[in-house]
Amino acid sequence: MEIRCRCGDKCIRPISKTIKDIELFYKPCNDCKTEEIKKFSPLAEQINLDKINNYFGSCKCGKRHLDIVMSHVLKVMIDEGIKEKKSNLRNSCVPLLTPGYPTNFVPYLPKDSLVILSNEADKRCAETIVKEVGEVKGVLRGDVRKTVGIKDSDSNPHVYELLAGCDLRCDIIQTPYGVLGIYKYQREIHIEFPKIKPPKIEILEKALKNFDMPTVLDCTCGPGTLGITCLKAGARKVVFNDIWNPAIETTLINLEANGFSVKSSGSEDELIASGDKFEVYSTDIRELANCVDEKFDICIVDTFPGVDTIEFVEAASKLGKKVVVI
Numbered sequence: 434m435e436i437r438c439r440c441g442d443k444c445i446r447p448i449s450k451t452i453k454d455i456e457l458f459y460k461p462c463n464d465c466k467t468e469e470i471k472k473f474s475p476l477a478e479q480i481n482l483d484k485i486n487n488y489f490g491s492c493k494c495g496k497r498h499l500d501i502v503m504s505h506v507l508k509v510m511i512d513e514g515i516k517e518k519k520s521n522l523r524n525s526c527v528p529l530l531t532p533g534y535p536t537n538f539v540p541y542l543p544k545d546s547l548v549i550l551s552n553e554a555d556k557r558c559a560e561t562i563v564k565e566v567g568e569v570k571g572v573l574r575g576d577v578r579k580t581v582g583i584k585d586s587d588s589n590p591h592v593y594e595l596l597a598g599c600d601l602r603c604d605i606i607q608t609p610y611g612v613l614g615i616y617k618y619q620r621e622i623h624i625e626f627p628k629i630k631p632p633k634i635e636i637l638e639k640a641l642k643n644f645d646m647p648t649v650l651d652c653t654c655g656p657g658t659l660g661i662t663c664l665k666a667g668a669r670k671v672v673f674n675d676i677w678n679p680a681i682e683t684t685l686i687n688l689e690a691n692g693f694s695v696k697s698s699g700s701e702d703e704l705i706a707s708g709d710k711f712e713v714y715s716t717d718i719r720e721l722a723n724c725v726d727e728k729f730d731i732c733i734v735d736t737f738p739g740v741d742t743i744e745f746v747e748a749a750s751k752l753g754k755k756v757v758v759i
């Protein structure tokens with residue numbers, strides 16, 4: 434299946450195989466400027482805001498310190514009247530790096546490596562940010578404290594609003610079976626701040642150790658992270674399911690991006706796509722038993738944060754021998 438970003442641009446790229454490559458992506462060159470900016474002091478008192486445009490592309494490596502990039506974003510917001518003149522970096526907006534990985538140094542950003550989340554920006558300001566601040570590929574409006582997605586088929590989804598550019602970004606996940614790149618349209622899939630050892634992967638690893646080439650059902654797969662980890666770990670078969678269409682769309686992207694070829698089912702029913710060792714469904718977990726007629730070794734239940742898992746576990750235990758709640 435050919436995969437393209439919704440924006441039509443080449444946002445989906447091959448994933449670096451090693452963490453070293455990702456770190457190099459964010460490392461400064463020897464000529465990169467360092468500028469200490471105090472996060473709690475007004476930005477305008479620390480640097481000449483008019484000068485900040487000149488920093489873009491000033492180093493031959495094409496990268497800028499994260500704080501300088503965020504200062505540039507804040508400068509546009511001040512110019513557009515969204516932020517007060519005495520604003521500081523601390524309360525400006527949320528930077529979401531792509532690829533997202535917790536480096537142990539302050540990253541220097543190349544072009545198109547940042548999605549901004551702000552609950553104040555308007556369309557005009559967002560368009561100016563994307564145009565003027567080369568590192569920013571997209572601006573979303575939303576509240577970082579509100580989780581994006583859908584709980585179950587009875588509830589309405591919550592999404593952020595894409596104000597400008599493209600919000601597809603990639604999180605780098607380290608697993609014992611290799612490095613994964615998990616793409617997500619950030620307005621529709623909840624934010625997970627990257628960790629060196631993701632706790633969800635550790636729980637899954639413990640469960641996988643008890644089986645040899647298990648069959649796995651990822652009941653609420655989101656962008657596919659856990660199911661793809663199982664494929665990497667050598668699972669005999671993985672069934673992905675999610676009621677949230679944007680989750681399924683990104684699961685398909687992530688299967689392809691991580692080396693698992695996807696064939697679209699071409700039908701209107703719940704089976705969306707399949708591949709060598711996997712199937713992808715989109716239905717309510719309570720309905721899934723009507724679609725699959727096998728008992729899985731492991732059922733993964735990773736629900737929307739804050740949701741009572743009882744109903745999910747009950748539905749999952751009809752489908753699998755071991756239910757792993759993550």
Ligand SMILES: [Zn+2]
Binds near residue numbers: 440442
């Ligand atoms: Zn895109």
Ligand SMILES: [Zn+2]
Binds near residue numbers: 464
């Ligand atoms: Zn440089």
